[in-house]
Each structure stands twice: as structure tokens, then as C-alpha cells.
Amino acid sequence: MTTHVFRAGPCAVALETTLLVHGVPASTAPALDAELRAICRAEGAEPALVGVVGGAPTVGMTERELALLLEQGTSVPKANSANLGVLCHWGSHAATTVSATMELAAAAGVRVFSTGGLGGVHKGYGCHLDVSADLGAFTRFPVAVVASGVKSLLDVASTREALESLGVPVIGYRTDAFPSFYTRDSGQSVDARFDDAETLAKYLRAELERTGRGVVVCNPIPEEDELDTALFGAWLEQAEDEAEDAGVSGRGVTPFLLGRLHELSGGKTLEANLVLVRSNVRLGAALAKSMHA
Ligand code: PSU
Ligand code: MN
Secondary structure, three states: OOOOEEOOOOOEEEEEHHHHHHHOOOOOHHHHHHHHHHHHHHOOOEEEEEEEEOOEEEEOOOHHHHHHHHHOHHHOOEEOOOOHHHHHHOOOOEEEOHHHHHHHHHHOOOOEEEOOOEOOEOOOOOOOOOEOHHHHHOOOOOOEEEEOEEOOOOOHHHHHHHHHHOOOOEEEEOOOEEEEOOEEEEEEEOOEEEOOHHHHHHHHHHHHHHHOOOEEEEOOOOHHHOOOHHHHHHHHHHHHHHHHHHOOOHHHHHHHHHHHHHHHOOOHHHHHHHHHHHHHHHHHHHHHHHHHO
């Protein structure tokens, strides 16, 4: 039987392990984890890192438990809602993506989760369908996810449409535009804009309670840290060519592209990624605190 480990109080903010294990270089992860925990606490909230440790779905992982996953490197499986249960059954360590993190956060009663960018519809869906389980998770788990939109390496316009089709509320925090990770404006729009965290927290509390489903809270990357669209486009094109040559597919695509972008950009995409995650954790913590008050 799978035994859950829930160590999260009423003012917790869920954080995910896939971002730490597969989204940033291993050398960066422990410091980023420590920093995100500190940001939560500084806002008066409680960090709750989510992952699977030796088959136990865990909400509120310790630094030591994260180290166990990091020791295993990128061979740690990525868990979404589909393979989460099997990995627990096998007693494996696993890094949870947005969908699996939402699933476990919801089970532990955690209503706010901060990450970098959501997964979504990959490019080229006309001949090859690759849609992240992240999108469907919003129709099932009552968690508000603070993210800087969806990752720019996706088909952002189609992902926005898919959220619409699924009936997922997409809220802009101090923006009318749907952000795309490294840039603030994808050309798509949000359903509604809130400029004040306390008012947003009131809406979220009521909406999660009313629907039992999730909400996307879009917090764009700070203006001064936004990447140049043309430069990013060139790095992405090269990373995509390399992914194709290397035959990368399925769950390997996102980590491969992120990793190559970090290298090709001389660390610029990594720096932008870190900036926006910190900012999303800060907002998530403020929301969790207001929602609890
Ligand atoms: N945000 C980041 N870096 C990441 C991710 C999010 O800043 O690495 C992860 C999330 O865990 C998300 C996953 O769920 O990428 C999407 O993977 P896929 O495209 O295979 O569904
Ligand atoms: Mn996929």
C-alpha cells in the first residue's frame, strides 16, 4: 500500500521537484531550493516541496530527501498523473511535474502551488500530438498554480486555446496578456486581471471551493529580466534541431530543450528562469497567507 507523507500546514505553498531535478543544472538545485524555502518563510508562508521519496508521495520534503533525488541525477523519473501511482508501487524516487504536484498538493489540502511555467501543447501537433498532462490536471485538482504562463518552447497560442476548451480560469496578476515564460506577452490574453494580491486571494479561495478545480495565476517575468524575442527564437530553433537529431521524444523533450537553451544562451535563459520562479514563489506565498487569513 502506498503511504503518503504529508507535512504541510494550512499556510503552505507547494513547490515541485521536476523543476529542481530536470529543469535546472544539478549544481544549481540545492541553492535554488533553499532560496525558495526562504522566500516562502519571509512572506509568512510555509514551503512544501512535493515529490516521491522511495515510493512515498511526499508533500513537505526535507532538504535531505531532495538530496536523495539529486544524487540519482536526471535518471530520476518524471512523474505526471499517469505514472505517479506506478512509481509509488515500485518504491522509486520520482520528481513530480505540475500535474502530479497538483494531485498531491490537493490530497494534502494545499491550495497554492508556485512554479516556473506550465507544460502544454508542443509544436507540430498537426502531425504529432504531445500535450502535457498539466493542462488536464486543472480540471481535477483544486489548486491555484502561480506560473509565468507556459514555457515559450511550446505552441503558446494553442496551449491558451486548450485551457479555454478545458474551461480552466486563466487569471493575470497585474497583466492583461498571457505571458510566455521568458517574455511577458505572448499575444494571447487572460480571462481576468487582478492588480491586488488580497483581492485575488479572496477570489481564489471562493473559486477553488466553488468548483473543486484549479486556476492558473499568470505572473509575468519582471520587465527588466525579459529575454529578447529574436535572440530567444534563434536559440530555440537550434535546440529544436538538435532535439530532432537526437531523437528525443515524450517526457524527455522539455528537459532536453531547457538544458540546451541554458547552454546556447550562455546562461541567460537559466537566469531568467530563476528570476521568474522566485517571483512566482513570492506571489504564491502572499496568496497562501491571505487565503488562510
Ligand atoms: N517550470 C520550469 N521548469 C520546468 C518545469 C516547469 O521552470 O522544468 C516542468 C514542470 O514540472 C512541468 C514540466 O510540469 O516541466 C512539463 O513537462 P512535459 O512537457 O513533459 O509535460
Ligand atoms: Mn509530453
